[in-house]
Amino acid sequence: MQNPxxxxxxxxxxxxxxxxxxxxxxxxxxxxxxxxQMTLDWCxxxxxxxxxRILGDRPCYLALDPVQLISLxxxxxxxxxASFPLIGKTMETALNWHKxxxxxxxxDAEKIAFLSYPNDFPDHPLAHGAQFASGDEEGRxxxxxYFAVTYPLLYGIIISQAGASPIYIWPHHFDMxxxxxxxxxxxxxQTIGAGFSPGDNGYNQPYWYVTPWPYPDKQALPSLAVGTxxxxxxxxxxxxxDELAEATSATTQQTVKTFLETAVSVCHKLLT
Numbered sequence: 001m002q003n004p005x006x007x008x009x010x011x012x013x014x015x016x017x018x019x020x021x022x023x024x025x026x027x028x029x030x031x032x033x034x035x036x037q038m039t040l041d042w043c044x045x046x047x048x049x050x051x052x053r054i055l056g057d058r059p060c061y062l063a064l065d066p067v068q069l070i071s072l073x074x075x076x077x078x079x080x081x082a083s084f085p086l087i088g089k090t091m092e093t094a095l096n097w098h099k100x101x102x103x104x105x106x107x108d109a110e111k112i113a114f115l116s117y118p119n120d121f122p123d124h125p126l127a128h129g130a131q132f133a134s135g136d137e138e139g140r141x142x143x144x145x146y147f148a149v150t151y152p153l154l155y156g157i158i159i160s161q162a163g164a165s166p167i168y169i170w171p172h173h174f175d176m177x178x179x180x181x182x183x184x185x186x187x188x189x190q191t192i193g194a195g196f197s198p199g200d201n202g203y204n205q206p207y208w209y210v211t212p213w214p215y216p217d218k219q220a221l222p223s224l225a226v227g228t229x230x231x232x233x234x235x236x237x238x239x240x241x242d243e244l245a246e247a248t249s250a251t252t253q254q255t256v257k258t259f260l261e262t263a264v265s266v267c268h269k270l271l272t
Contacts, residue, residue: 002142004205004241010139011198014066015174016126017086019114020098021051021062022171027111028054038115039168042151042176046078047144049169057106062098066144067137073101081105086132094132117172120201143198145247146206147176150196153257154178157194157264174198180264182271190214192267193236194260202233203240206247208256210263211236216270224266226259237263 029037177195
């Protein structure tokens with residue numbers, strides 16, 4: 001299991017590899033008010049990321065084996081219709097493969113185009129014609145393990161918190177989260193976001209977060225039993241991976257569970 005501060009390359013390759021699911025969902029799945037047609041999910045049965053259901057002559061899903069870095073097209077029974085190893089391929093080559101295979105299933109694949117994000121999407125040679133790199137299976141396995149460990153913990157929040165959204169993995173920041181709406185709607189709603197990030201420009205390692213909205217006064221934040229407060233740019237409780245044991249350990253899962261539950265409780269009190 002790799003050190004959490006040494007996962008940047010693995011995380012970014014996976015971040016680019018999920019963009020085929022995001023682009024296809026945005027182009028072909030019915031638009032949702034929250035934009036969740038572009039999101040994906042973690043499928044523990046497959047040990048893979050999986051996109052939204054695509055309607056066509058033969059309904060299907062796109063998925064990604066994160067360890068082998070293989071893009072998959074699955075039927076409704078989650079059986080593979082086609083597969084494409086990404087290693088040694090460019091983003092453009094892989095996009096063309098997806099379009100060609102989806103067209104065979106009666107899908108208007110020419111509508112699919114990579115999404116454009118604000119400038120905090122990580123730049124990488126993959127965006128400029130480089131190929132997906134070989135090796136680093138252990139790093140990708142570690143990143144995937146964090147998602148696998150976190151998913152059931154977020155599901156626990158969903159079933160215990162009224163107003164919680166489904167769990168979504170958002171392709172812009174590659175974070176997995178649920179949003180609990182406490183009161184109101186739209187921009188004036190009171191919410192608590194609970195989620196996991198495999199790392200970003202702010203933290204070069206995986207971390208878990210719980211964010212209250214509207215943001216409370218950062219001078220009046222209470223102490224946390226687990227984790228610390230992030231207060232620069234946004235306000236939320238965070239727990240960094242390097243404070244824990246390896247990603248798949250029972251100790252890690254229990255500590256993350258405690259963090260999420262106690263931080264959500266604290267945020268409830270801050271917003272009421």
